[in-house]
Amino acid sequence: MVKMFQAGPPGKSIKSDCQVCYTPGSEPLKIEIESKVQALFSKTIRDLAESSFTKLGIASGSVQIKDFGALPFVMMAQIETVVKRAHPELVSVSLLPEFKQHAQYKTTRGRFRRSRLYLPGNQPKLFLNAGIHRPDCIILDLEDSVPPSEKDAARHIVRNALRTLDFFESERLVRINQGELGMLDLEAIVPHNVHVILLPKAETAEQVIAMDHKVREILKREGIDRPVYYMPILESALGVLNAREIALASKFNIALAMGLEDYTADIGTERTLEGTESFFARSMLVNAARAAGIQPIATVFSDVSNEAALRANVREAKALGFDGMGCIHPRQIKPIHEEFAPNAATVEQAKRIILAADDAQARGLGVVAVGSKMIDPPVVKRAERTIRMAVDIGMLPESWKLEV
Amino acid sequence: MKKNYEFIKNAVGRMVPTEVNGKKVVPFQGIRSYKPEGHKTAPPISSCSDYPMDGNKIVGSIKEALEKAGLKDGMTISSHHHFRNGDLIMNQVFDAAAELNKKGLMWFPSAAFPCHEPMIKHLDSGVIHHIEGSLNGPLGKYASEGKMDGLAVLRSHGGRWQAIQDGDVHIDIAVIAAPTADPLGNATGDRGPSACGLLGFGLADSMYADKVIVVTDNLVPFPCIPWQIQGQNVDYVVVLDKVGDPDKIVSGTTQLTKSPDRLYIAELTARFVKAAGIMQDGFSFQGGAGGTALAFAIYLKDMMQEAGVKARFVRGGSTKYLVEMLEEGLTDYILDGQTFDLDGVRSMRENEGHVNTSPFTSYNWHGKGNFASMVDVVVLGATEVDVNFNANVVTHSDGQMLHGIGGWQNCLFSKCTILPIPAFRDRIPVIVDEVTTIVGPGELVDVIVTERGIAINPLREDLIQATKDSGLPIRTIEEIKAEIDDLIGSVPQKPKLTDEPIGVVNWVDGTVIDTIFKIDK
Numbered sequence: 001m002v003k004m005f006q007a008g009p010p011g012k013s014i015k016s017d018c019q020v021c022y023t024p025g026s027e028p029l030k031i032e033i034e035s036k037v038q039a040l041f042s043k044t045i046r047d048l049a050e051s052s053f054t055k056l057g058i059a060s061g062s063v064q065i066k067d068f069g070a071l072p073f074v075m076m077a078q079i080e081t082v083v084k085r086a087h088p089e090l091v092s093v094s095l096l097p098e099f100k101q102h103a104q105y106k107t108t109r110g111r112f113r114r115s116r117l118y119l120p121g122n123q124p125k126l127f128l129n130a131g132i133h134r135p136d137c138i139i140l141d142l143e144d145s146v147p148p149s150e151k152d153a154a155r156h157i158v159r160n161a162l163r164t165l166d167f168f169e170s171e172r173l174v175r176i177n178q179g180e181l182g183m184l185d186l187e188a189i190v191p192h193n194v195h196v197i198l199l200p201k202a203e204t205a206e207q208v209i210a211m212d213h214k215v216r217e218i219l220k221r222e223g224i225d226r227p228v229y230y231m232p233i234l235e236s237a238l239g240v241l242n243a244r245e246i247a248l249a250s251k252f253n254i255a256l257a258m259g260l261e262d263y264t265a266d267i268g269t270e271r272t273l274e275g276t277e278s279f280f281a282r283s284m285l286v287n288a289a290r291a292a293g294i295q296p297i298a299t300v301f302s303d304v305s306n307e308a309a310l311r312a313n314v315r316e317a318k319a320l321g322f323d324g325m326g327c328i329h330p331r332q333i334k335p336i337h338e339e340f341a342p343n344a345a346t347v348e349q350a351k352r353i354i355l356a357a358d359d360a361q362a363r364g365l366g367v368v369a370v371g372s373k374m375i376d377p378p379v380v381k382r383a384e385r386t387i388r389m390a391v392d393i394g395m396l397p398e399s400w401k402l403e404v
Numbered sequence: 405m406k407k408n409y410e411f412i413k414n415a416v417g418r419m420v421p422t423e424v425n426g427k428k429v430v431p432f433q434g435i436r437s438y439k440p441e442g443h444k445t446a447p448p449i450s451s452c453s454d455y456p457m458d459g460n461k462i463v464g465s466i467k468e469a470l471e472k473a474g475l476k477d478g479m480t481i482s483s484h485h486h487f488r489n490g491d492l493i494m495n496q497v498f499d500a501a502a503e504l505n506k507k508g509l510m511w512f513p514s515a516a517f518p519c520h521e522p523m524i525k526h527l528d529s530g531v532i533h534h535i536e537g538s539l540n541g542p543l544g545k546y547a548s549e550g551k552m553d554g555l556a557v558l559r560s561h562g563g564r565w566q567a568i569q570d571g572d573v574h575i576d577i578a579v580i581a582a583p584t585a586d587p588l589g590n591a592t593g594d595r596g597p598s599a600c601g602l603l604g605f606g607l608a609d610s611m612y613a614d615k616v617i618v619v620t621d622n623l624v625p626f627p628c629i630p631w632q633i634q635g636q637n638v639d640y641v642v643v644l645d646k647v648g649d650p651d652k653i654v655s656g657t658t659q660l661t662k663s664p665d666r667l668y669i670a671e672l673t674a675r676f677v678k679a680a681g682i683m684q685d686g687f688s689f690q691g692g693a694g695g696t697a698l699a700f701a702i703y704l705k706d707m708m709q710e711a712g713v714k715a716r717f718v719r720g721g722s723t724k725y726l727v728e729m730l731e732e733g734l735t736d737y738i739l740d741g742q743t744f745d746l747d748g749v750r751s752m753r754e755n756e757g758h759v760n761t762s763p764f765t766s767y768n769w770h771g772k773g774n775f776a777s778m779v780d781v782v783v784l785g786a787t788e789v790d791v792n793f794n795a796n797v798v799t800h801s802d803g804q805m806l807h808g809i810g811g812w813q814n815c816l817f818s819k820c821t822i823l824p825i826p827a828f829r830d831r832i833p834v835i836v837d838e839v840t841t842i843v844g845p846g847e848l849v850d851v852i853v854t855e856r857g858i859a860i861n862p863l864r865e866d867l868i869q870a871t872k873d874s875g876l877p878i879r880t881i882e883e884i885k886a887e888i889d890d891l892i893g894s895v896p897q898k899p900k901l902t903d904e905p906i907g908v909v910n911w912v913d914g915t916v917i918d919t920i921f922k923i924d925k
Contacts, residue, residue, distance in 0.1 A: 015830060037831050039802035039923075040896035048893075069830030072893040100890075128891070129665045132855045165891075330664035394875070 007082035007153055008066075009122070016125035018070040022082045025061040029053055035067035048072055052079045052095055058087075073097045073164040074124045077156035084152065096159075099192070102166040106226060107195040109254055112136045112389065113295055114324040114340040115333045116173060120145035121154030127161050131168035133330035139173040142185050143200050151181060155188045162192040171195045173231070176211075183214055190218040194228060196254065201262070202232035203239040208249035215252075227252055231297065235259035236266040240281040243288030255295035256285050257326070273309070275316070286321035300326035307335055314339035341393050342386045350383035350390075351400065357383075358401075409905055411919075416794070416842050420916040424908055425510075425534065425554045427572070432917040435845055440770070440914075445571030447612055459588040459626055461641045466493075466619065467500040469640040470577065473615035475501060478508040478533070479576035482613065484605035485515040485538075486581070486593055486742070490652030493581045493619050493644075495522045502531045510554075512573060513537040514564055514605040515808045519652070527552055536573065537564075538808020539907075547906055548805045550922040556805070556907030558798055558920075561605070561741070562767025562774065562814035563912050568608045570770060572914050578609035578616045580633060581647045585620035589638025590631035593743075594753040594760070596622030598648045601722070601743025601752055602760035603632045610637040621647045632760065650746060660702075660725075661695030665826060665855045670699035672876065673783055673824040673853045678707050679874035680867055682781050682820060690719035690782040690815055691726065693744055696824050697783045701725050708734055719766070719779050722748035722758065730757055739775070741766050741811060767814035769912040777817040784812055786823045788839045791881050793846030793861045795823060796839040798909060801832050803840060803899040803923045805907060813912050816848035820867065827854035827888045832896065835885040840899070842918045843909055856884050900924035 008019035031049050035041065049065055056079070067075065080095040116137035119126050122145075130138055140158040142151065158174060175198035176185035186197070199211055208230060215228050230253050232239075232246050239246065240263065247256050260278050264271040271277070282298070289296035298317035301310045314336050317325055324340065327333055342350070352370050357380050360368045368375040390396040397403065411419040414431035423429065430438060455461065463469045475481075481501070483494045494513065499522075501509060507530050511523070518541035526532040527546065534554030539547050547556045559567055567573045582591035583598040593603040598621055610616050610633050618633065619642045628635075661667060673696075677683050683704065691701035702725055708715070715735040720726050722740045724747035729735050731751070738758045743749050751758045767774055787807065788796040797812050799805050815821065825834050834854070850867060852859045859881035860868050871878060889895055900923065907920040 037802075037896075039899040040832060041894070043897055044894045069832070071831060071891065129855055132668060133664060166887075331667070398875075 003086075005082050005086040007078045007085065014068040016069050016071060016074065016128060018065055018067040018075050018078055020075075020078045020082045021064040022058075022086055023062045024086050027060060027062070029058060029060050029063065031063040031065065033065045033067065035065075035069075037067065037069050044072075045075070048075060049079065052076055053083070055095055056080065056083045056090065056093060058083055071124070071128070071164075073160035074157060077153065077160045080156050081153040094159075097164050099163045100166070103163055104193055105169060107171045107229070109229065111171065112324070112392070113171065113255060113297060115336045116297070116324065116326050117170075117330065117333065118145065118175075118300065118326060118328050121158045122146050122150045124157050124161060127165055130330070131166060131170050133333050134168065135170050135327065135330070135333045136324065137171040137173050137196070138167050139175055139198060139326075141175045143175045143177050151177065155185055159188045159192055162189060162194060173198055175200060175233075182211070186211070186214050186218060190215055190228060191222045191224060193226075196229045196231050198257065199230060199232045200259070201235050201239065202246050203236055204242055205245040205249035208232055208246055208253070212250045212252065229254040231255040231257050233257045233259045234281070234285055235262035237263070239263075240284050243284050244291060247288045247292035247294060253292065253294050255297050255323075256289040257297040258282060258285050258299045260299040282317075282320055282322075290321065295323040296321055298322040298325035300328055301332065302328060304329040304332065307331075311335050311339050337393050341389055341395060344395075346386055347390045347395060350386035353380055353383035354387055355401070414915070414917065416845060416917060418842060418918045420908060420919050421555070421905055424557060424916070425536070429908075430915045432911050432915040435847060435911075438913045438915050440570065444569045445574070445612060447614060459586075459635070461589055461635075461638065462587050462623075463640045463642060465500075466496055466579075466617075466642055466644075467503060469617045469642050470497070470500055470504065472640060473577045473617060475504060475506055475577060477506055478510075479506075480510040480512050480574060482512040482575045482578045482609045483514070484580060484603070484609070485513060485517065486600045486603055486605055486653075487598075487648035487650065488515075488653045489517040489519045490600075490649035491517065491519055491581065492646055492648050493579060494520060497579050498523060498526045498531060502526060502529065507531060508533040511535045511537070512575060514561065515810070516540060516543050518542055538810065539805065540808055541806075544806045545804070548803070548920075548923060550902075550904060550906050552906070555905055556920070557910060558809055558907060559910045560767065560809045560813040560912055561763045561811045562769055562776070563809070563910050563914065565608045565763040565768040566770045566912065566914055567910070568612045569768070570914060575609055575613035576615065578606065578613035580606040580610060580616065580618050582618050582620040582633065583647065583650075584622045584624055584628055585618050585633075585641060586624050586626040586628035586635065587641055588626055588635030589616070589618045589633070589641050590626070590628040590635040591618050591620065591633040591638075592628055592630050593632060594630070594749060596620075598622065598646065598650050599749045599753070600648060600650050600653055601749045602740060604741060604760060604762035606633060607762045607764065610634070615639045617642060619644060619647055621645060650749070653744065653746075660698050663695070666696045667699050669824045669826065669853055669855050670696045671703045672858060673700045673822055674703035674707055675874075676822065676851065676853060676858055676871065676876060677704060677781055677820075678711075679876055680820070680870045683707060683711065683713055685713050686716045687713070687780045688715055688717045688719065688778070690779050690818065691721070693721050693723075694785045697785070698723060698725055700783050700824060701729070705729055705734060719775075719782070720744070720748065722751065724748070727751040727758070730755060739766065763811075763814075767811055767912075769814075770914075774814070776811075776814045777819075779815070779818040781820040781822060782815045782818040783822045783824055784815055786825050786834070788834055788836050789823060789825065789849065789852055789881075790836050790839045790846070791885060793849040793852070793881070794839050794842050795844040795846070795849050796841045797843045799841045799920055801836065801840055801896065801899070803901050803921070805920050809843060809909070813844055816844050820850050820864075821848060822851040822853060823849060824853040827856045827884060828892060831892050833885070833888045833892060835881060835888060837895075841909060841920055845917075852881060852884075854884055856887055859884055
C-alpha cells in the first residue's frame with residue numbers, strides 16, 4: 001500500500017499557513033494546489049512549490065497543497081517537513097529562504113529584557129506582526145507550546161522565520177527542547193542569527209556546558225564569529241539550588257529565568273497568586289544572577305485579561321530584584337514596560353547625575369559630583385540606564401537635555 | 405442574456421457604462437464638478453378625500469397593502485436597514501409579490517444583509533429583476549457571479565437620498581418597518597419591543613415615494629410621539645407580530661476588536677489625532693462601525709479625559725462607547741445616523757443630547773450644505789488603498805463585490821479622513837499600485853494608519869508639519885508598501901476579470917465613478 005505523508009495544521013479555520021500531502025510514487029511529480037488567495041497568487045505559489053520539491057530532490061509522486069495565505073517561508077517549511085517525514089534520510093538537506101538584511105541585526109549583552117513575548121513555534125501567523133508591539137525580546141518557542149508531533153515542523157518554521165522576518169530590533173530568542181531534541185534544535189537554528197537560546201529545565205551546570213559546546217561547534221563549522229547568548233530557565237528544586245553554578249557555567253549566559261509552573265509542581269505544591277511558595281526560589285535566582293553579573297528574569301503571568309493583577313505582579317517582581325518577565329500576549333508588553341520604569345524621583349536624580357557627568361567631562365575633570373557628593377562610575381552607568389528606559393517608554397523626550 | 409454596454413472614460417480614468425438599467429447616466433467629472441440643474445422630483449398630489457377621516461389606515465396584511473398600493477410588474481419597492489441583519493419584513497414583502505405573480509420588480513434597499521439570502525430565489529424566478537443598493541454577503545456573491553439581470557448600483561447613504569430627491573430613482577412603493585406606529589402612519593424607531601433607534605434611512609422614501617406602507621408590531625393610539633416618520637406621508641399601516649429582531653442590529657461590525665494588531669492601529673490613530681492638534685475643546689469626530697473604529701473611540705476617550713478636552717459633537721453610528729462619552733459629559737451631542745446597539749437605542753430615547761439625523765442633514769450632496777464636511781476627523785475602513793490614496797470599500801483585491809458603501813463616501817469630506825487598516829490580510833496586501841474599484845478619490849483621503857506605520861497624503865502638508873516631531877511612526881505610503889511586498893514575497897497578480905459589468909459605483913452627486921466587472925472563472 002502507498003503511504004501518504006502530511007504536514008501543516010489540521011482543520012479548516014487556518015490562517016497564514018498551509019497543509020501539504022505527499023504520496024511518494026514512481027510517476028513524475030504532480031502538484032495540485034488549492035489556495036484561499038488563488039486569484040492573486042496562483043502562479044507564485046506554483047512556482048514556489050515546484051522549485052521547493054526540485055531543490056529537495058523530489059521528482060516523482062503526487063502532492064496536494066491546501067493554502068490559507070501562507071507566506072513563502074511557511075510554505076517552504078511545510079514542504080520540507082512533509083518531504084523529511086517521507087524520507088528521513090534527507091536529514092542534512094535544508095530548504096532555506098533568503099536571509100534578509102533586516103533579520104541580521106545584532107544584540108548586546110546588557111540590553112533591556114523587561115518583556116519577552118512567547119510565540120508558539122508552529123503558529124507562524126502569530127510571528128508576522130509580533131515585532132510591531134516592540135517587546136524587548138521575542139521567543140520563538142520549540143518546547144512546551146509545540147506538541148511532540150509538530151516538533152520537526154516548528155523547527156523548520158522557526159528557522160525560516162529567523163531568516164525572513166523583521167522583528168524590529170526585538171532580541172531574537174529561541175526556546176529549545178530538552179535533551180537530544182534540543183541538540184537537533186540547535187543544529188537548525190544556531191546558524192541563523194539567533195541572539196539568545198533559552199535552555200529549559202536547567203538543573204546543572206553541565207547542561208549549560210553541553211549546550212555551549214554544541215553551539216560553539218556549530219558556530220565554528222559555519223564560520224560565524226558573533227556570540228550566541230544563553231538564558232537558562234530554572235524550573236525545579238534542583239535547578240534553584242544549583243542556581244549559582246548554572247549562572248556561572250558559561251560566559252555567554254546573560255540571564256537566568258524563572259519557570260514557576262513546573263517549579264511549584266516539583267516542590268509538591270500549587271502556584272498561588274500571592275506566590276509565597278516560590279518566594280525562596282525567586283529570591284535565590286535573583287541573588288545567583290546578580291552574583292554572576294547577569295539579569296534575573298521573572299516568570300510569565302498567564303491571566304491575559306487581568307491587567308491590574310499583571311501590574312501588581314510586575315511591581316512585586318521588580319521589588320524582588322527582577323529585571324524583566326515573560327509575556328504570552330502582546331497586550332501585556334506595555335504594562336510590563338510601564339511598571340519596570342523608574343519612578344519620577346529616580347529619573348530626576350539620574351538626570352542630575354548625567355548632567356554632572358557631562359559637565360565633568362567638558363571641564364576635563366576625572367571626578368563627577370552632584371552638589372558636594374562624589375558619584376562613582378557604576379552609579380553613572382546606572383543613571384544612563386535609567387534615562388534610556390525613561391526615554392524608551394516616553395517618560396522623557398529624547399531631547400531632554402535641551403529642555404533642562 | 406447580457407446586453408452590450410457602451411463605455412466612456414471618466415475623470416478618474418475608469419471606464420464606466422453610459423447607460424445603467426435603462427437610464428442614461430453621467431460619468432464622474434471630479435469631486436465637486438457636476439451640478440445638475442432643474443427641480444427636485446415630487447410625489448403625486450394627494451387629497452384627504454381619499455383617506456379615512458378617522459385616521460385609521462390599517463389594512464389586514466402586507467399582501468393586501470401591496471395590492472391596494474397598486475403593485476405592478478416592473479415597479480420599484482424600497483426598504484431600509486435600520487434592523488440591519490435583523491429585518492423580518494422584506495422577505496415577506498417579496499414573497500407576497502411572488503404570490504401576486506408580479507415580475508421584473510426592482511428592490512431598492514438602503515442596504516441588504518445576509519438575512520436577505522432568500523431574495524435569491526426571487527431573483528432566479530424573475531420576481532425581482534435587480535437590486536440597487538448595498539449588497540453584502542450572499543447577495544453580493546450572487547451579483548459578483550453575474551447572475552443578476554441588470555446592474556447593481558452602489559450608492560452611499562447620501563447618494564441614495566440624492567438619487568431619490570433628484571428623481572434618478574423613482575420609488576413606486578416604500579415599505580418602512582416601524583418599531584412603533586399609530587393608525588395614521590406616524591412612526592418611530594426609538595421605542596417598542598423591537599426598538600432599533602432611528603428611521604432616518606426611510607425618511608426620503610416617505611417623502612418622495614408614490615405610496616408608503618408602514619409595518620409595525622407595536623400599534624399605539626394617535627399620536628405616536630416622536631413622529632420620526634409623519635403619517636401625512638403614509639398610505640397604509642400593517643400590523644404584524646414582529647417586524648424585526650433588534651438583537652441582530654449588533655452585527656459583526658459592531659464588536660470591539662480583540663486583535664492586538666488592530667488595537668495597536670486604533671491606538672496609533674488616536675495618538676495621531678492628538679498629535680495633529682485635532683483633539684481640542686469643541687472638536688468633533690466620527691467613529692464608525694468596525695472593531696478598529698470602536699477601539700479608536702475608546703483610546704481617544706482616555707486621551708480626552710486625561711487632557712480635559714470635551715467634544716461639541718460626535719457623529720455616530722452610535723454604540724455604547726459613544727453613549728458613555730455622552731453620559732460622562734465628554735461630548736455635548738451625539739448626532740446619530742444609525743444605531744448600532746441597544747445602548748444607543750436607549751440613549752436616543754432618554755437623552756436629548758442624542759439626536760437622530762437623516763441622510764439629508766448629514767450626507768446629501770445636493771442640498772444647501774451637509775454637516776459631514778464640518779466634522780473634524782473621521783475614521784473609516786477600506787479593503788484597499790493605492791499609492792495615490794485612492795480607496796476601495798466595496799470590492800476585494802480578488803474582484804469579489806462584498807461590501808456596501810454606507811456613509812463612507814459622504815464622510816470623506818470631513819476635515820481629516822483617516823483610514824486605520826491592517827497593512828495586509830492573509831498575505832493580501834492592503835496598499836496596492838491601483839485599487840480594484842475607486843470608491844473614494846485619493847484627494848479626500850488624508851491619512852492611512854497601519855500596524856507598519858502612518859502615511860500622510862502629501863497634499864496635507866499641514867498634517868505632515870503638525871506631526872513631524874510627534875515620535876509617531878510616520879512614513880511614506882511607498883515605504884509601507886515596499887515592506888509588505890517584501891513580506892508577502894511577491895506583488896499579487898491581477899485577478900482575471902471579464903469585460904462584463906455587474907455593477908457600478910456612484911459618486912455622491914449621482915455620477916458614475918467606477919464599474920465592477922464580473923470575475924473570469
